[in-house]
Amino acid sequence: MNNAVELLTSTSEWQDIAPLLSVRELNKFYAPGKGCGDINFDLYPGEVLGIVGESGSGKSTLLSCLSARLTPDSGQVLYNSEQFGEMDLYAGEESQRRVLMRSEWGIVHQHARDGLRMNVSAGANIGERLMAVGERHYGDIRAKAEEWLTAVEIDTGRIDDRPSQFSGGMQQRLQIARNLVTHPKLIFMDEPTGGLDVSVQAKLLDLLRNLVSRLGLSVIIVTHDLAVARLLAHRLIVMRRGAVVETGLTDQVLDDPQHPYTQLLVSSILQN
Amino acid sequence: MSAATAIGYNFAYLDEQSKRMIRRAILKGVAIPGYQVPFGGREMPLPHGWGTGGMQVTASVIGEADKLKVIDQGADDTTNAVSIRRFFAHTAGVETTELTAEATLIQTRHRIPERPLQADQILIYQVPIPEPLRFIEPRESETRKMHALSEYGAMQVKLYEDVARFGHIATSYDYPVMVNNRYMMDPSPIPKFDNPKMSMMPALQLFGAGFEKRIYAVPPFTQVESLDFDDHPFEVQSWEDACSICGSDHSFLDEVIIDDNGSKMFVCSDTDYCRERVTEGFVGEAPAQLETEQ
Numbered sequence: 349m350n351n352a353v354e355l356l357t358s359t360s361e362w363q364d365i366a367p368l369l370s371v372r373e374l375n376k377f378y379a380p381g382k383g384c385g386d387i388n389f390d391l392y393p394g395e396v397l398g399i400v401g402e403s404g405s406g407k408s409t410l411l412s413c414l415s416a417r418l419t420p421d422s423g424q425v426l427y428n429s430e431q432f433g434e435m436d437l438y439a440g441e442e443s444q445r446r447v448l449m450r451s452e453w454g455i456v457h458q459h460a461r462d463g464l465r466m467n468v469s470a471g472a473n474i475g476e477r478l479m480a481v482g483e484r485h486y487g488d489i490r491a492k493a494e495e496w497l498t499a500v501e502i503d504t505g506r507i508d509d510r511p512s513q514f515s516g517g518m519q520q521r522l523q524i525a526r527n528l529v530t531h532p533k534l535i536f537m538d539e540p541t542g543g544l545d546v547s548v549q550a551k552l553l554d555l556l557r558n559l560v561s562r563l564g565l566s567v568i569i570v571t572h573d574l575a576v577a578r579l580l581a582h583r584l585i586v587m588r589r590g591a592v593v594e595t596g597l598t599d600q601v602l603d604d605p606q607h608p609y610t611q612l613l614v615s616s617i618l619q620n
Numbered sequence: 621m622s623a624a625t626a627i628g629y630n631f632a633y634l635d636e637q638s639k640r641m642i643r644r645a646i647l648k649g650v651a652i653p654g655y656q657v658p659f660g661g662r663e664m665p666l667p668h669g670w671g672t673g674g675m676q677v678t679a680s681v682i683g684e685a686d687k688l689k690v691i692d693q694g695a696d697d698t699t700n701a702v703s704i705r706r707f708f709a710h711t712a713g714v715e716t717t718e719l720t721a722e723a724t725l726i727q728t729r730h731r732i733p734e735r736p737l738q739a740d741q742i743l744i745y746q747v748p749i750p751e752p753l754r755f756i757e758p759r760e761s762e763t764r765k766m767h768a769l770s771e772y773g774a775m776q777v778k779l780y781e782d783v784a785r786f787g788h789i790a791t792s793y794d795y796p797v798m799v800n801n802r803y804m805m806d807p808s809p810i811p812k813f814d815n816p817k818m819s820m821m822p823a824l825q826l827f828g829a830g831f832e833k834r835i836y837a838v839p840p841f842t843q844v845e846s847l848d849f850d851d852h853p854f855e856v857q858s859w860e861d862a863c864s865i866c867g868s869d870h871s872f873l874d875e876v877i878i879d880d881n882g883s884k885m886f887v888c889s890d891t892d893y894c895r896e897r898v899t900e901g902f903v904g905e906a907p908a909q910l911e912t913e914q
């Protein structure tokens with residue numbers, strides 16, 4: 349799909365590139381079979397990793413653990429931070445994790461209301477992260493908000509409207525703009541196209557794909573939709589009942605699935 | 621320690637144990653300027669909107685030698701101010717006064733007196749909503765974390781919204797401040813005109829929120845800064861007119877309708893300050909109608 353990245357991801361392991369994020373023996377269970385366990389993988393800079401699997405397989409639980417929002421029962425998440433250097437997320441201070449969340453990271457929630465402030469304007473939603481990192485010039489903040497509205501294809505004339513006046517697709521795009529304004533390098537997304545009409549989904553996916561490649565973002569995206577995974581992800585992790593059953597390059601996993609569960613997933617999508 | 625003044629009441633109404641508990645919260649507040657200290661609020665025999673938070677603080681710091689002044693909207697003669705003053709005269713037997721210069725304790729709603737306060741005075745604010753971050757973050761667990769980690773970017777969002785909507789920072793009361801470069805604080809519904817007075821004030825400032833059971837403090841000579849933007853700096857209200865009674869061109873003015881034709885005049889909201897100036901011989905240019913009436 350993307351030769352440069354494919355080459356990077358398949359060769360980086362024996363080349364001298366440090367992973368951006370490494371997961372070691374991570375476990376988080378609410379109850380037996382409910383959660384995720386025995387998770388190990390590395391994410392390299394510029395890589396888009398898809399986490400797929402049916403509903404209830406533990407994808408969101410894993411994503412929350414990776415993005416410092418849910419403390420695992422055991423295991424480590426190692427992150428190579430611009431500001432703090434190599435860090436073991438849950439061994440460090442909560443204050444550092446929260447700094448990461450509003451600077452080097454972005455989190456795009458499935459439900460826009462979880463990721464947006466619905467009672468303030470679109471401009472304020474985008475500007476908040478700038479103000480959180482110390483920006484104090486109104487004119488600059490507003491100019492950057494306009495710039496990012498344009499980047500996510502929202503008319504700048506809507507800058508003073510509240511997100512509640514936006515369509516579902518626009519709300520998701522606003523969430524993306526709100527995250528990208530501080531130039532994060534790693535984005536976590538949980539079903540970003542879930543609940544949207546098919547045509548709206550297609551437009552959002554197109555936008556995401558362009559932004560990710562233009563900005564050289566690293567992404568971990570959770571989706572139960574294999575079509576979304578195929579379009580965005582370089583590499584896939586397939587989960588079932590909280591465990592990883594298969595990993596590999598996206599095309600390999602989807603075109604030549606090895607595990608019976610992946611085969612079932614792939615064939616069921618073909619039947620739809 | 622103190623004899624009951626009115627039959628059946630302890631000195632200043634509250635029992636000694638409650639007062640000690642409130643004093644501990646006050647001391648903690650003084651030690652951590654701007655930090656909201658939770659306390660086990662007590663019921664006062666007035667409804668919450670009447671400033672029971674301020675009254676509990678007053679009851680806990682007042683002594684027999686104190687002289688109490690109570691102001692509401694800058695005036696000493698509103699129903700609310702009169703009831704609170706009477707309450708303490710009755711339950712603590714203390715002297716009360718309308719003179720800022722004479723008072724040792726001043727309980728206030730809406731204003732800081734114009735006459736600069738001194739080191740031997742204590743200003744006690746009645747606070748309706750102590751949490752400045754509440755409008756943007758309804759979860760208490762989250763606002764507590766935001767304070768702990770000095771995550772105050774969201775507060776700036778409020779000002780951003782003002783400028784986006786009105787072209788300038790339109791917030792004119794309850795204007796958020798940063799205390800001692802550390803804690804974001806709600807100054808209670810005083811006009812932003814009074815914000816600069818809070819900074820480096822020689823008097824101790826105590827804040828009591830009765831409904832939310834929070835106490836906070838600004839110790840004497842503490843820096844209090846009003847939030848703003850580099851390109852929209854903090855400004856206080858100003859008036860074209862001067863006070864019609866005392867001629868003051870530097871106090872907070874209220875607009876008053878003086879006849880059935882809707883004629884207006886501006887007068888000092890701080891009635892004691894205005895009176896003091898008149899005693900000193902200052903006069904304003906009262907509107908013609910008013911002069912003929914007198």
Ligand SMILES: Nc1ncnc2c1ncn2[C@@H]1O[C@H](COP(=O)(O)OP(=O)(O)O)[C@@H](O)[C@H]1O
Nearest residue numbers: 378382383401402403404405406407408409410
């Ligand atoms: N907070 C929670 N408490 C208890 N069980 C939970 C909680 N969150 C998720 N689960 C359960 O854990 C399993 C995995 O959930 P989740 O990670 O949301 O899966 P997915 O995102 O793949 O649909 C499900 O059975 C779900 O019901």
Ligand SMILES: [Mg+2]
Nearest residue numbers: 407408409538
């Ligand atoms: Mg999920």
Ligand SMILES: [Zn+2]
Nearest residue numbers: 863866888894
């Ligand atoms: Zn006057």
